[in-house]
Amino acid sequence: MSRPSERQMLIADYASGTIDAESLQRLESALRSDAHFRRNFVEYMNVDSAISDVAAISDSEFDAMSSEHLASANSVVMRQSSLKTTSLMIAIAAAALLIVGLFWFKSVTGSGASAATIPLEVVSLDSVQWVDFDSDIKTGDWIALNRIQLTSGAIQVRLESGIALDLSGPMDATFESPMRLRIARGRVNADIGESGHGFTIVTDHGEIVDLGTRFGVDVKGDEASLAVFDGKVKVKSDGNASARGPLNVLEGEGVRLRKGQQPRRLSAVWLSQEKLGLSASDTSSIVVDVSDNADTDGFHRFYGIIAGGMRDGTIAYTTHASTPRRDVVWQAAKGEDFPSELINADVVCPFHIDRREQSLTISLQLAGPADIYVMQDQRRKPSAWLKENFRKTELKLRSGPWRPVSPLAHGIEPDSEGGIYVPYSVWTRRVDAAGIVELGPPQADGDRANNAMFGIAVKRTTGNQ
Incomplete structure (x- = not known):
């Protein structure tokens, strides 16, 4: 195998979680300026994540899934948003990793690649003020983040699965996986699309699971507010787990979530004018x-x-x-x-x-x-x-x-x-x-x-x- 280039080493360090701040800055600069490099980066991260998911499957789960899906393995597309594994797909993914390895050198011994580091396409920016992040990004750039912290402003990003997220500060959110976003505080409007079914917003007060929809979540103080604009979501919380089970919230409905309490009706929701979604309450409003x-x-x-x-x-x-x-x-x-x-x-x-x-x-x-x-x-x-x-x-x-x-x-x-x-x-x-x-x-x-x-x-x- 030929000696890896500097860029290949940047990706290897990034995927293993050992990249330092200076190298991360060089990686971000390369991703912004080189479209071909971005495509290769996304491909590598997708395959790496898929292999990590496969490695976590037990022998019994592997045998069960192989038996169930072997006859219908028509698609070889591996996405972080779901794991639909067949023995044929596992073999193809392994071969893909070997091929990609010719371009992206990485030692797999002791690797700790995190599926929570997500490639994101920047769709729009509005006066964004970051916390401990290079803010010199622009519309159309690809960035790879695990945690999103904003002191103010708003950013719209699109995941590889097609999920679109409008994030407004002050915001502190962390990707637990390509299908799970934990929000400690902040407001997000999510347009899930057809391929993102099951995407989940996690808060301390409960989980909101997409069932094919557009919805908004606002986490502040000691509660989370949810409003559904299209389709429906499933709400899982400690307050309704024993009594009624998960709550389905439909289009035009909203609930307040507090840890340990049953969901309550959210009777009024502030809407944005440009695109139907959650907005901050306006102090100029009467x-x-x-x-x-x-x-x-x-x-x-x-x-x-x-x-x-x-x-x-x-x-x-x-x-x-x-x-x-x-x-x-x-x-x-x-x-x-x-x-x-x-x-x-x-x-x-x-x-x-x-x-x-x-x-x-x-x-x-x-x-x-x-x-x-x-x-x-x-x-x-x-x-x-x-x-x-x-x-x-x-x-x-x-x-x-x-x-x-x-x-x-x-x-x-x-x-x-x-x-x-x-x-x-x-x-x-x-x-x-x-x-x-x-x-x-x-x-x-x-x-x-x-x-x-x-x-x-x-x-x-x-x-x-």
Whole structure:
């Protein structure tokens, strides 16, 4: 075997965990500047991880898997995200390691290669401040990390499996494997994709296991918050392990996790405007919290809050399997401009499934004086609480596009492009101080129409307008 090059030795030291700080800096520089080198590095780490996984299998497990999968060994792709081993794949992986060894010299005697050191593609950066890491990276770079520590800012990375993670500081997270990320603190929005099924976020308060979804987790203080935006996840925690087993959390639902306690409903979730996901609460927002009088036993739906988000194209309702598509948004009335009075108001996204409730009370906790706006389906008879406490304005909006098969689309003529939009009148009420304001049920007494749930927006005032 020919003598290894300097770069080969850098990879060998990195994989064995013996690389020093200066050598790591040279390795990172080479990965940033050389695409071919990055590809070889990723290939090496994938194969090395696969061989490490195979080495950990007991003889009985090996025999069982070989018998089960020998006849169907059609794929030879080894990924860190899952181990679907057949005797044929093991032989190919071993041969691959030998071939790769011609390019990447590594002594296997006593090697301690860690599967937790993960190659990551940097998708985007936003004012990132690292802890003890070279921050001279840019979009498109590949980096290899075990621990991610941010004092501030945000970074989006993509794993080899296709899993996309938006990480926001302050953040302290560690990869336990390509399929397990432990978060001590910080916020992550995860878009798992088809190939990342089973990806797990680990916290001190419980584990969140992907079941094919997009979700967000925020760990701070003595609890972790979870919100699901698409699909569902499984929550494992000490609090529900003995009584009810793992909890399935669905699209449009959120829970709070605390060590040793049962998961509790997360009634309000701060959403980002650009891409549906968890956002930090905005101190400039007039809305502090949203709650209701629903029985919380087994009920986990959340109200979405988008700080200053009211404008053309903002989502109207919190998504859920039984609510409209997430592209049902607020729009200007046909032929009109979006009302300037509403622009940049905080948006509160209720549950469309509540449109026929007759005992619902929604409570808005406000930080100061504000104008509250309720968007009412024009076809619906206004409830008594709306007529008594709010004033009908001349403003108009619409929401859509709705599915043609939706019951509430009945009687609405599609526009020239085939879109179905529900028309709304806008009602308003001014409150002069911080406090809690209650909104009543969407359905008036005796009104059984299958019309749209009302919408909510709140805009700060100076209190003397």
